[in-house]
Amino acid sequence: DGGITQSPKYLFRKEGQNVTLSCEQNLNHDAMYWYRQDPGQGLRLIYYSQIVNDFQKGDIAEGYSVSREKKESFPLTVTSAQKNPTAFYLCASSIVGHHTYEQYFGPGTRLTVT
Amino acid sequence: KNQVEQSPQSLIILEGKNCTLQCNYTVSPFSNLRWYKQDTGRGPVSLTIMTFSENTKSNGRYTATLDADTKQSSLHITASQLSDSASYICVVSAGGSQGNLIFGKGTKLSVKP
Numbered sequence: 649d650g651g652i653t654q655s656p657k658y659l660f661r662k663e664g665q666n667v668t669l670s671c672e673q674n675l676n677h678d679a680m681y682w683y684r685q686d687p688g689q690g691l692r693l694i695y696y697s698q699i700v701n702d703f704q705k706g707d708i709a710e711g712y713s714v715s716r717e718k719k720e721s722f723p724l725t726v727t728s729a730q731k732n733p734t735a736f737y738l739c740a741s742s743i744v745g746h747h748t749y750e751q752y753f754g755p756g757t758r759l760t761v762t
Numbered sequence: 763k764n765q766v767e768q769s770p771q772s773l774i775i776l777e778g779k780n781c782t783l784q785c786n787y788t789v790s791p792f793s794n795l796r797w798y799k800q801d802t803g804r805g806p807v808s809l810t811i812m813t814f815s816e817n818t819k820s821n822g823r824y825t826a827t828l829d830a831d832t833k834q835s836s837l838h839i840t841a842s843q844l845s846d847s848a849s850y851i852c853v854v855s856a857g858g859s860q861g862n863l864i865f866g867k868g869t870k871l872s873v874k875p
Contacts, residue, residue, distance in 0.1 A: 652805075690766070690851070690865035691806075738805050748794050748813060751863070753805030 651675065652754035654739050659759045661733075669724045669757045671739035680722035681740040681751065684708060691738065697722055698744050726759065733761045764789045766854050766866035774872045779842055783869045785835040785852030793857030797826050797837050800849045800868065809837070809850075842873045 652673045661667045673680065679698045683691040693706030697716040711730025716722055722741075726733045736758050740751040766787045775781050787795070794813045798806035810819045810826040812835070818827045823840045839846055849868040856862040 688867060690867045692865075693863070736803075740805075748811050750796075750808050750811060753807070755805050756803070758803070 652739060652741055652752055654737075654754040654757050657755065657757060659757055661759070661761050663761055664728045665761075666725055666727050667733075667759065667761075669726070669737055669739075669759070671722045671724065671754060672720055673722075673739075673741045673752075673754075674720060675741055675752060676719075677741035677752075678719065678744040679742045679749070680716070681742075682706075682712070682714065682722070682724045683738045683740065685736040685738060685756075694724065694737075726761075733759060735759060764854075764856060764864045766852055766864050768850075768852050768866040768869050770869060771867070772870040772872070774874060775842055777842060777844055777873050777875050781839050781842060781871065783837045783839075783850050783852075783871070785837070785866060787833050787835070787852070787854045787864070787866075789833075789854040789856050789864055791857055792830065792833075793855040793862075795826075795828055795835050796853040796855070797824070797835075798851040798853060800851055802848070806851055839871075844873050844875060847871060847873045 655670045681696040682694040692708050694712050695714045697703035713725045738756045739754040742749040742751045769784045796811045797809040800806040809824050812828045825838045828835045849870045851868045852866040854864045
């Protein structure tokens with residue numbers, strides 16, 4: 649089955665702890681993205697990567713970090729510096745280069761920090 | 763400022779009825795417009811992608827229209843089913859970098875039996 653997987657589906661952490669969200673894709677896509685979704689808000693871009701070992705900040709990168717060591721994987725770390733980390737996190741992937749590139753989304757991880 | 767506004771915020775219809783969701787955007791430059799369906803607690807799934815030159819595009823019972831002059835789009839759902847209950851998100855691409863998508867807040871549709 650081709651697609652994007654995110655794990656875990658639900659994640660609970662104590663305030664002050666870093667936490668890493670997993671995102672894997674087997675679609676052979678070069679580009680990968682992380683979004684945050686809050687109730688009543690549109691998706692907001694955290695980071696994206698167009699190629700291995702390279703990534704760019706999105707609109708709300710503060711308090712987050714990413715790595716792209718493999719084409720298939722784009723993990724997101726929510727650090728203790730993120731002021732309001734509780735949210736639904738979505739990973740996506742796409743091809744690079746065509747202006748109508750479609751983004752395919754994973755099932756999401758709901759992070760709750762108390 | 764690039765913005766995508768959707769209306770209504772929420773909508774309740776009876777099974778079998780039709781409905782139309784609206785999307786107005788102020789995004790420049792414009793590359794394409796997408797509609798996504800997002801079930802509660804799941805990732806969005808693409809319904810349609812339209813470029814500047816496309817006025818209408820269908821995907822089964824979903825038909826999207828685009829008026830690039832007035833910067834408006836609509837998503838029409840025909841003969842609604844219970845499984846159509848979801849949030850529908852309008853997304854506009856400003857082109858350029860891969861990360862340049864502007865997301866609307868979505869319309870939450872509930873289809874009742």
